[in-house]
Amino acid sequence: MATVTAAERRAEAKRAYDAYVAACPSRKLLDTLSDKWVSLVLNALADGSKRYSDLARTIAGVSQKMLTQTLRGLERDGLVTRTVTAAVPVRVDYRLTSLGESLLPLMAAIKQWAESHIEDVEAARLRYDADSENSP
Amino acid sequence: MATVTAAERRAEAKRAYDAYVAACPSRKLLDTLSDKWVSLVLNALADGSKRYSDLARTIAGVSQKMLTQTLRGLERDGLVTRTVTAAVPVRVDYRLTSLGESLLPLMAAIKQWAESHIEDVEAARLRYDADSENSP
DNA sequence: CCGCATCCACCAGGATACTG
């Protein structure tokens, strides 16, 4: 039975897409930077070194799992450093690398844009939702 | 049975978190901007109006569902306009609003940072992965 | 051509409990 069409087309499309993504690695990096926790962690580290528990407190609502995962990713990507100080209660500090610091202004700008335009956006939402109620 | 502790604490924590998020709406907006497709769509609309199918072709790998969903969200947030031209085959154009245009430079900067630092990041990853193989 | 509706797989991510 030559019912390969569906499966084959899917596989083909997937390979093509993967190839495209691989050819354009900045896309993957963009995905990483688009992570909601990444921007928050980066902003939290804006003013110098912070301990793990400080970060957890600063970024309200993050689970340790996500925090650890995000920090590991950032460390792997060379955006933050992880410093373990062997003491009675272990102490771990995170700090932006120079690469991370070069990214910080951009993330801060996004955050600031969000804060200063949130009202415009919410107004637009109200207008949109109001219009939607009339048509249906 | 006064076994309210666990459930109650969870509910309490969730309410507290929701309250925090509601009190800080920029967090929600940050979540929106952190969407991977949002940045791509915005960048795709950088140089003027585009048709739906143009966008679909420009942003390789996006499903119509995600594209439509993203565009609707952006429209609702007042970042893009949607113009329907009634013709035999319907024609729909999307264009950045002035609000969207004010955001564009920031997104473009992020994209550019990603493109110009991808090599540093990949080098850092190789180093990190190499070190990880020794310790375990 | 543009988009909506439906179904469904998958994995991100939260809760919980346990170590060094």
Add this chain to the structure above:
DNA sequence: CAGTATCCTGGTGGATGCGG
């Protein structure tokens, strides 16, 4: 204190088919 390990759920997002 700073994780690691494990389980489990819900929402994201792809595939498909229909409608204007």
